[in-house]
Amino acid sequence: MRHHNSVFHHVLQFVPWARFEQAVDAHASDRRVRRLTTKSQFIALLYAQLSGAQSLREIVEAMASHSQRLYHLGATAPARSTLADANANRPAQLFADMFAVLATCASPGLRRATREAIHLIDASSIRLTEMSRAWADYEAHGASVKLHLDFDAGEAVPAHFAITPARVNDVTMAHGLPIEPGATYVFDLGYYDFSWWAKLNEAGCRIVTRLKTHTRPRVLQTRAVAEGGRVRSDRIVAIDGRLKSHRGAHHPLAGIPLREVVIAIDAHRTLRLISNDLHAPAEHIGELYKVRWQIELFFRWVKQNLKIKRFLGTSENAVRAQIAVALIAYLILKMAHAATRCSASLLTFSRLVRANLMHRRPINRIADPPPTDRRDHRQIQLDLS
Numbered sequence: 001m002r003h004h005n006s007v008f009h010h011v012l013q014f015v016p017w018a019r020f021e022q023a024v025d026a027h028a029s030d031r032r033v034r035r036l037t038t039k040s041q042f043i044a045l046l047y048a049q050l051s052g053a054q055s056l057r058e059i060v061e062a063m064a065s066h067s068q069r070l071y072h073l074g075a076t077a078p079a080r081s082t083l084a085d086a087n088a089n090r091p092a093q094l095f096a097d098m099f100a101v102l103a104t105c106a107s108p109g110l111r112r113a114t115r116e117a118i119h120l121i122d123a124s125s126i127r128l129t130e131m132s133r134a135w136a137d138y139e140a141h142g143a144s145v146k147l148h149l150d151f152d153a154g155e156a157v158p159a160h161f162a163i164t165p166a167r168v169n170d171v172t173m174a175h176g177l178p179i180e181p182g183a184t185y186v187f188d189l190g191y192y193d194f195s196w197w198a199k200l201n202e203a204g205c206r207i208v209t210r211l212k213t214h215t216r217p218r219v220l221q222t223r224a225v226a227e228g229g230r231v232r233s234d235r236i237v238a239i240d241g242r243l244k245s246h247r248g249a250h251h252p253l254a255g256i257p258l259r260e261v262v263i264a265i266d267a268h269r270t271l272r273l274i275s276n277d278l279h280a281p282a283e284h285i286g287e288l289y290k291v292r293w294q295i296e297l298f299f300r301w302v303k304q305n306l307k308i309k310r311f312l313g314t315s316e317n318a319v320r321a322q323i324a325v326a327l328i329a330y331l332i333l334k335m336a337h338a339a340t341r342c343s344a345s346l347l348t349f350s351r352l353v354r355a356n357l358m359h360r361r362p363i364n365r366i367a368d369p370p371p372t373d374r375r376d377h378r379q380i381q382l383d384l385s
Contacts, residue, residue, distance in 0.1 A: 006069050007356045010363035011050065012043070014335045019101045027094045036078050038094065041086045043075040045095075045322065049306050049329035050350075051357050056080050056312050066358045087313045092320035099161065099324050102331045107155045117183035118153040118288070120295040121191060123170050124303075126323075131314040138166040147308075147323060148173040151295040153186075157334055158298070158327055163320050171196060179203045186292045194239065198252035201276050208288045211274040215239065217260060223282075231282040232262040232270060239274075261285045302330060305350055340364040 020039065024030050029038040044059055053059045057080055063070060064077040078086075128136055128143040136143040146168065150160040162173050170190040179199070184206040192212060200207050211217075217237035225231045240254040259275045263286040275285050303309055306326040311319055337349045344352070344367050352366045 005072065006358050006360050007353055007363050007366060008047065008050070008358055009069075009073055011332055011336055011353065011357075012046075012073060014102075014105075014332045014339075015098075016101060016105065020098060023094050023097045023101075026097075027091045029090050029094055036076070036082045036086050038086075038090060040075040040078060041083065041090060042095070042098075042325065043070075043073060044078050044083055045087075045312075045325040046329055046332075047357070048312070049326050050333075050353055052307070052354055054307070054310055056083055059083065059312075069358055069360075084313060087318040087321055088315045089317065090321070092317045092324060095321050095324035095328065096161075099328050099331070102328055102335075103157060103159055106157045106331045106335055107152055107159070116154070117180055118291060119159065119180065119183055119185050120151040120153050120292050121149070121174060121177070121185060121187040122151070122292070122295045122299075123148045123173070123190065124299040125166050126303075126308055128311065128319065129314060132316075132319065135316045136165045136319075145319060145323075146170075146173075147299075148177075149295060149298075150177050151298060153291050153294050156294065156298075157331060161324075161327060163323055175199075179205065181205065184208065184288060186288055188292065195252040197276075198256065201253075201256055206275065206277045208273060208275045208277070208285060210289075211260060211272045213272075216241075217258065217274075220257060225282065230264045230286065232264055233260070234262075234282045235260045236278060237274075259285065263289075301347070302326060305347065306330065336363060340366070342367055 017039075020042070024038045044063060047053065047063060048059050051062065053062060060078060060080045060083065067077050070077055123146045125144050125146055128145060130143060132143040136145050138144050144166040146164050146166050148162040148164065148170065149158050151157075152159045160177055162176065164173060171193040174187075174191050174193070174196055181203045182205065185200055186208045189210050189212060191209065197207055197209075217239045218241070219235055219237055221236035223234040223236070225234050237258050237260045238253075238256075239258060240251045256276065257278060259278055261273045261275065261282045263271045263273060263282075265271055271286070271289065273285055273289055275288075277285065306329055308323050308326045311322055313319065313322070333346065333350050333353065336353070337346050340349075340363055342349050342364075349366070353363075356366055
């Protein structure tokens with residue numbers, strides 16, 4: 001009989017374990033560890049994400065029932081208290097580092113010349129229990145954190161992320177995100193910061209965002225637009241007026257010509273967009289901003305299909321570790337879905353992985369029905385009816 005590894009075993013093959021061991025050594029996370037290694041902790045957290053386990057007890061009991069198959073994964077079934085201690089104390093930055101490694105694996109190292117890099121910047125709030133108020137208190141909103149994301153629209157994968165208490169402003173985290181020179185950055189009004197825009201422009205990046213109603217730019221040139229079209233106006237403008245916060249200092253956008261494009265959404269609503277791209281068609285500017293919905297759909301997908309709404313711990317470290325592993329799970333599912341060339345959608349593929357996680361069957365035929373048992377005609381068949 002031909003041996004098949006479990007679906008979970010196939011999924012774990014997309015993890016670069018050599019890099020994982022390097023991260024373990026760098027953070028000394030296995031130092032003086034006698035029971036649960038960092039690898040076993042990671043596999044347990046990943047099992048929770050892929051199987052849909054809701055609690056520490058459910059993870060422990062489910063993995064214990066598959067203890068023989070865990071041997072082939074290089075892991076052991078954890079004890080509940082040991083796993084809780086590891087989540088609370090083992091550095092969550094290790095899993096953030098592994099996310100960065102897998103994000104590089106999920107995106108090709110070299111882009112085609114015809115494909116532009118489009119980064120979507122946004123943040124989403126995640127509610128926590130009242131037991132996390134000590135570090136994530138947000139006034140009347142209770143305990144919550146923000147997941148700040150740099151989403152690669154071309155590959156449909158997150159490129160960078162950061163986790164902060166909800167009270168931290170979005171722009172504050174945007175200044176800390178790495179910038180890819182020459183890429184396109186699309187973001188909403190939460191990142192309305194002229195100094196950050198100037199920083200992106202200096203790196204040769206194209207920016208596309210909305211313009212607030214109280215911002216009155218100085219018009220340099222008005223371009224003709226087609227009557228009856230979606231583009232209502234197209235103007236070259238300058239934003240270089242005095243800023244109260246700068247106290248007469250040099251305006252960050254002084255000397256930078258910008259493009260104001262007004263796009264009609266429907267008969268009664270319009271979008272007032274601003275960009276530093278002076279040459280692309282106005283319709284293209286509008287289409288770039290429309291791509292921003294990809295990151296909204298990503299947040300919705302992750303919250304509905306992975307475990308970042310109910311947490312296994314209340315400490316900051318445990319919450320950070322779980323969110324990082326959730327994003328890792330998404331990248332692994334994305335890579336496995338592409339490698340198996342499954343005709344089903346990523347959502348259907350993730351559901352099939354969940355249903356067959358510990359079953360022994362090839363992952364590239366996970367959507368196929370199981371083969372029928374072949375009976376040997378030489379065997380005597382007994383009619384026991």
